Amino acid sequence: MSEQRLELKAPVSGVVIPLDQVPDPVFAQKMVGEGISIDPTSEHLLAPCKGKIIQMHPSQHAITLESEQGIEVLMHIGLDTVMLKGDGFTPLVAEGDLVEQGQPLIDFDADKIALAARSLMTEIIITNGDQVSRYQFTSGNVVANRDTLMTLELGTPANTDDIEQQGLTKECSSEWISIPNPTGIHARPAAALAAEAKMFQSRIKLERDGQFADAKSVVALMGLNVKLAEQVRIVAKGRDADEAVDALTVAICDGLGEDVSTAVEPATQPIEIEEEVSLLAKVSSDPNILLGIAASPGIAIGNVHQLEHQQLSYEELASDANAERNALTDAIERAKADLKTLQAKLQADGNVSNAEIFAAHQELLEDPAIFQQAKKLIKEGKSAPYSWNQAVQEQIKVLRAVDSDVIAGRVADLEDVCTRILKLLLGIDDEATTLAEQTIIVAEDLTPSDTANLDRSKVIGFVTTLGGATSHAAILARSMNLPALAGVDPQVLALQQGLQVVLDGDAGTLNIAATDEQIEQLRQKQQQQRELAEQAQQKAHQPAVTSDGVAIEVVANIGNVKDAIEACKHGAEGVGLLRSEFLYLDQATEPNEDQQAQVYTEIADALGSDKPLIVRTLDVGGDKPLPYLPMPSEENPFLGERGIRIGLNRPSILKRQVRAILRAHGHAKLKIMFPMIATLPELKAAKQLVQQEAADLGVSGVEVGIMVEVPSTAVLSEHFAAEADFFSVGTNDLTQYALAMDRGHPKLGWQVDALDPAVLRLIKMTVDGANKHGKWVGVCGGAASDLLAVPVLIGLGVTELSCSVPAIPEVKELVRNCSLAQCQALAEQVLQQPDAESVRALLQKL
Amino acid sequence: MISQLGGRDNIVTVMACATNRLRFTLQQKEQLAIQQLTELACVNAVMEPQSKVVHLLLNEDASPWASELNQQLSN
Known part of the structure; x- marks a missing residue:
């Protein structure tokens, strides 16, 4: 074996740099092994000799090739390039591949990496140096695969590892250690760990989850691919096993030469920024009225129960x-x-x-x-x-x-x-607190555990000082149909237990000193509302026609078959929005065409063949990806690949869904609706797909409409109306796209109001454009269920309201009490208002 | 160095990157004198990773060079 030589060709072109001049101590001090570096001028990493790929780093910046003689050649492109997480690197081979000398292994974008990383210097290192007796390096500039980079004389390895023969097999292991390195154990910490391990005679292994790696082998350690916060332990066997375990534990905890303090430190000591009062914060003119974010509608008169988060105190030390x-x-x-x-x-x-x-x-x-x-x-x-x-x-x-x-x-x-x-x-027993009847819970914030333990039959409302309309408390309140306020002035936490208060979840106020007279008035109003609701329920199945004889189609927003049955009970005249996502979410694989067709048919049958059923095609995005459709993380999912954009970029999914919908036609008046349409070419492409599939299936008469939720579509409504059969305005998205505010944002959410005149004007534009082509406009967003908004929408020319199921009877009753002429006059007035608050004030007066 | 890169009008941007690289974006590469550039004492090699981009691989830190060049170009 000592006669053997191995010639390694330059894997990249460039300038040869002696390893000790590489600006990284792990390489310069040869912790990984002996070798050389090249500052590259080419962008393909080629195999320096024939061999087998034994390791490809998940970040694709490093690869290890084993030559036929068993020499392990690590090639590491750039310094600190593990941070790039593969961006700029294109692997051309995989672990286990056999490669010829000169075969491309990894392509890399030199300019991109140069702009992002500390250096492009590419190290070529022999990681099992004990097999090599002599190294000979070249210098100057080299051309890839033409010039020889280094020549190795292979020598018989020295006799190590006779420890077991000596019978010294003491074994010990460390506690589990959490890896503090932000990018895990990549080349550099692996090298530092191996270097430390080599100082001991014992056999040392690093264990992660039942997998072991030789702690003296950089490649083996890298191969374990240990990530941040994963648990590892050191297992050592031999004379100095104890010392090895101790020393390596300390080394790992200290970050193996990497600065691990910066990664964690900012979080441990968050900069204390004092909460400031926003310039937009509403100031109450009445000290007895506390203002908050209306998180769930309704009015509650009840008694305060302060849900204090008890200070949990305990001793630090214990004897036993x-x-x-x-x-x-x-x-x-x-x-x-x-x-x-x-x-x-x-x-x-x-x-x-x-x-x-x-x-x-x-x-x-x-x-x-x-x-x-x-x-x-x-x-x-x-x-x-x-x-x-x-x-x-x-x-x-x-x-x-x-x-x-x-x-x-x-x-x-x-x-x-x-x-x-x-x-x-x-x-401390949570269950111990028993609540009085008519309790309004007051807390800083509510955790799921807090609310799960509450006796819900006694709770009639929630008030929190933190959070917004999307906080856990708000969502819970809406699901329980109880009013809630969020973001209320912290002085509410000082209110006495049992104090009678009036929570108005519509106006976003908490009256802490209501007079008996005010309370009595409210109780009467509540009673009236209840009676009205009962009346509305009794008349739920009568049509919704205005007093001047205009029929408004009141339909339901549903998500599954159960909803469809429930909607019919509440007097829905059909379905204005079937959210088809339920078919796809929580599934390991995409449902096939037959399965989808069956579900659409069941829903259609639940409605009846004379009822409209508008199916919205898959509306998911990077913010709610599907398990079987992994999407790259996006900077800005709400402006990313979502809604119809997914269907257009992956037509096979859209095609299967469209075919399934078309196949259910006849069981109800099926219509197809595309979400997130922003440009006319999107609509044309999607519509063409429907026409092709309809022709293929021999189905005709299926209308194709679009959601109007992007301002561009509302503005160019006239052009879209030439192509689409109908419009349905998604007021929630339209509002957040028009105002450029996330409705779930804890600080901005409260301003996202569909009654903003800007949104109402966009709806007006939509209707005007649609009318030019004799097309109808519906609303399927939250505004259609908002009793304050309904007359305005009718006045703007909306002829279909697709509501949440429980709201249907009341919306229908409201329509019967309106006249189109009045609504139109109201809409005129509302469109002239400068902001959402004025609109609400105007509507509340009526 | 500026003249070998086609004169100051040909240089759109210059910056230091990857420690020892001077990165230029050029209007066009016709006037690029690669041979002469490599003969400069401080330049180890020249790389053209993209159509309008040139890297000069220096044998030292590139940042002082970048700031000096930027100053000369802005005057």
Whole structure:
């Protein structure tokens, strides 16, 4: 073997740089191995010799080739390029591939990488140097695959590893360690770890989740692909196993030469920014009226119940570690059982989304990382609650360092779980608080655990100082059909327990000193409303015709077969919006054409053949991706590939859906509606697809309409009306696109009002354009169910209102009490208003 | 160096990147004198990664060069 030589050709063209001049100590100090670097002038990494690909880094900036003689050649493009996460690199081979000398392995975009990374210098390193007795390097400029870069004389490896023969097989392992490196154990930390491991004689392995890697091998360590916050431990066997485990544990915790403090530090010590009062904040003129965000409509007269988040206090230290550990294990078991019961209860109540939250909480309780960390602290003499809290907070710290919305949600869940265990450990019983009748819950914010434990039969409203219309409390309130306010002045937290207050979820006010007279008036008004609602329900099946004889089609927004049946009971004259997403979401694979056709047929049959059924084609996007349709993360999902844009970019999906819808035609008056249409070519392309499939299936008479939710479509309505059979205005999206404000935004959401005159004018433009071609305009957004907005919409020329199912009877009754002439006069007036507030004020006066 | 890149009017932008690279965006590359550029003492090699982009691979940090060139070009 000593006679053998291996010649490596230059894998890229460029300037040869001796390894010790590379500005990165891991390479310069030869921690990874002996080798050389090239500052490249070409953009293809070629195989320097014949061999096999034994490792391709997931970030595609590094690859290891094993020559026929067993020499491992690591090629690492650029410095710190792991941060680019593959951007700029195109791998041309995969692990396990056999390659010839000169075969392209990775293409890279030199300009892009140069602009983003610290250096392009590409290292060519022999990682199993014990097989090489002599290296000979070239210098100057080289041309890829023409010039020889280095020549290796291969020597017999020295006799290492006779430890086992000596019978010294002491084995020990470390605790589980959470990896602090933001990009995990990539080349550089792997090299540092291997270098440290090589200082010991023991055989040392790094374990992650049952997988082991030789800690002395950089390639093996990289191959394990350990990521941030993953749990690893050191397993060592040999004479100095103890010392090795200790030293390597410290090295890993310290970040293996990487600065891990910056990644986590900003999150651990968030900059305390004092909350300022917005210049737009509404100031109450009456000190007895507190203002907030109207998070859920309705009026409630009830008594304050302050839901205080108790200060949980406990000792830091404990004397009996065993007792503490048992207490913690016990608390976790009890919490799991509690959560299971809660989950089952919510599931039985049909509250699936909250049930899922508690299922996720159970998983968090089983997280070994938190438990191991807590156990470690207990062993060090800390108390169970202290250890648990610390362990969870550490996990939160790590999660916060990762910038992701999903993770932000997980942090809230972790905090909730943390409190649950602490309460169990401290013997605080949530169930103990019994609520009086007619309770209005007041709190800073509500966690899912808070609300799940409430006796809902006693609660008639929610008031929180944090959050907005999309906070957990707001969503819960709407699902329970209770009024709620969010973002209320914090002085509400100082209100006395039991104080009588009036919560107006329509106006966004909380009256903390209502007179008996005011309360009596309100009670009468509530009574009237209830009577009206009952009347409306009784007349639900009568048509909605204005007093001057104009018929308005009142139809339903539905999401599945059950909704369709419910809609009919409430007097819906058909379906104005079938959200077809339910067919696709929560599915492992896309439903096939037959399955889809069957569901559309069932819904159509539930309505009847004379009723319209408007099916909106798949409306998902980067913000709510489908499991089987992974989408690259977008900077701005609301302006990204969503709605019809997905259907146009993946016509096979749209085609299957369109065919399925067409096949259900005849069971009801089926119409197809495209979401998110912004330009005419989009509509034409989608419509052409429908026409082709209709011809293929021999179906005719299926109308094709569009959602109007992008301002461009409203403005150019006239041109769209030439192509589309009908319009349906999605007021929610139209409003947020017109105002450029996210309706879910905690600080801006309250300004996103469909009664903004800008939105109303866009609706007017839509109707005017449609009328030129004799097409009709409906509204399927939230405004169609808003009793304040309905007369305005009718006055603007809208002839179809697609409402949420419970709102249908009242909307129909309201239509019967309107006259078109009055509505038109009202619309004229409203269009002249300068802002949403004036519009609301004007409408409330009537 | 400026003349070998086709004169100051030919240079759209200049910046330092990847530590030792001077990156130029040029109007056009016809007047580029690659041979002469490589003969400059500080230049190890020349790379043309894109149609209008040229990298000069220096044997030292490129940032002082970039700021000096930017100053000369703006005068």
